[in-house]
Amino acid sequence: MNTVCDDIYRKTGGFLKGICHPDENYTMITDAGISWIRRDVPFPFKATGTINKEYLRFLRETKKYTDQGLRSVLISPYPSAFLEHGIDPRTPEGLKTVEAVCEFMARGYSQHGVCWQATNELFVVHFRMPLNEEESKNFLIASLKGLRRGDPDAVIGHNSVDPNGSWDAHCVEIDAVCDCDYIGFDCYNGTWFSGGTDTYIDRINELYALVKKPVILQEFGFASLGTNAHADFREAYEYFANLGFKSQQDVADRMDEFIELLPPALKYTALNCCEEDRYPAIISMMPHLLKMWFAEEVFPHTEEGQAAFYNELLPKLLANPYLAGAFLYCWTDSPSCFTCGASDCPCETAWGITRLDGTPKKAYDVIKNIFNQK
Numbered sequence: 316m317n318t319v320c321d322d323i324y325r326k327t328g329g330f331l332k333g334i335c336h337p338d339e340n341y342t343m344i345t346d347a348g349i350s351w352i353r354r355d356v357p358f359p360f361k362a363t364g365t366i367n368k369e370y371l372r373f374l375r376e377t378k379k380y381t382d383q384g385l386r387s388v389l390i391s392p393y394p395s396a397f398l399e400h401g402i403d404p405r406t407p408e409g410l411k412t413v414e415a416v417c418e419f420m421a422r423g424y425s426q427h428g429v430c431w432q433a434t435n436e437l438f439v440v441h442f443r444m445p446l447n448e449e450e451s452k453n454f455l456i457a458s459l460k461g462l463r464r465g466d467p468d469a470v471i472g473h474n475s476v477d478p479n480g481s482w483d484a485h486c487v488e489i490d491a492v493c494d495c496d497y498i499g500f501d502c503y504n505g506t507w508f509s510g511g512t513d514t515y516i517d518r519i520n521e522l523y524a525l526v527k528k529p530v531i532l533q534e535f536g537f538a539s540l541g542t543n544a545h546a547d548f549r550e551a552y553e554y555f556a557n558l559g560f561k562s563q564q565d566v567a568d569r570m571d572e573f574i575e576l577l578p579p580a581l582k583y584t585a586l587n588c589c590e591e592d593r594y595p596a597i598i599s600m601m602p603h604l605l606k607m608w609f610a611e612e613v614f615p616h617t618e619e620g621q622a623a624f625y626n627e628l629l630p631k632l633l634a635n636p637y638l639a640g641a642f643l644y645c646w647t648d649s650p651s652c653f654t655c656g657a658s659d660c661p662c663e664t665a666w667g668i669t670r671l672d673g674t675p676k677k678a679y680d681v682i683k684n685i686f687n688q689k
Contacts, residue, residue: 331640348686
């Protein structure tokens with residue numbers, strides 16, 4: 316009997332049980348039943364046009380992971396990487412170069428059995444800046460076309476469907492002009508967004524109905540640190556008031572003044588994103604500014620709550636006929652938040668299933684038990 320995922324499984328060897336941002340503790344990773352890793356590929360060229368040594372190092376690391384039984388999902392470079400190298404993907408000439416660079420990378424990895432994810436989360440301002448939504452869509456299409464041309468046999472897709480569904484129409488358009496093997500998505504219901512574990516399954520079913528392709532959950536997880544804000548957003552209003560702003564509308568009216576008060580990393584995003592993204596980006600910074608989650612609590616943000624989340628969700632994911640893989644975010648905790656830079660911000664510091672010292676959290680044992688059963 317043929318199933319939805321048969322074709323992709325012929326390339327991947329079966330369901331992709333993966334982890335984001337691994338370290339070199341190969342045995343501990345594979346003992347948990349994890350057989351795939353997900354990492355960002357460095358830009359392959361220097362400004363001079365010569366090969367970037369970091370790119371060559373990354374290639375060697377990828378082969379080493381493969382030798383240890385860990386195949387790779389590779390994320391192609393973001394718009395900012397091209398701009399840093401003098402390539403403007405907002406122009407027709409720049410988009411042609413995006414295709415050429417992605418083709419070069421895919422060809423170089425064609426013997427390593429990798430799966431490609433074209434760039435990352437272009438519905439998020441932090442990742443697409445300074446491109447707007449339409450420019451981001453064109454950048455994604457160019458990336459996908461280049462990857463496919465560089466390795467016609469590779470597994471290729473993207474994760475640019477956002478939690479609110481506003482990019483869904485774009486994804487239908489992208490799928491019509493690009494030869495994708497899967498549609499990917501990231502889901503953080505229970506932390507960044509409200510919703511229990513059943514909402515993950517609802518979204519998988521929606522996405523399969525959208526493009527009739529296998530679905531890969533390329534990021535999901537649960538932070539083991541943080542508290543939840545009240546549903547009436549009183550903490551946000553108090554924060555505005557303490558800075559001299561009467562309301563959210565007052566922030567919108569005096570946006571330049573508010574931006575000057577932001578921490579450096581967040582201020583950089585606000586100043587460098589496109590004009591139409593500026594206000595939404597500022598509002599999305601509130602969890603970082605307050606160091607609180609705004610979603611309705613389903614599980615507590617503790618190591619016990621993190622383990623309970625995985626224990627409830629993973630069996631549901633593995634049973635879904637449309638899901639071809641799932642990548643936990645992430646392997647280990649971070650000493651600081653990569654978005655705002657603060658060490659005490661729960662938003663990007665406590666997603667790991669291992670702690671900073673390398674010891675496993677309770678979630679590690681839950682994942683190990685479930686992944687090794689199937």
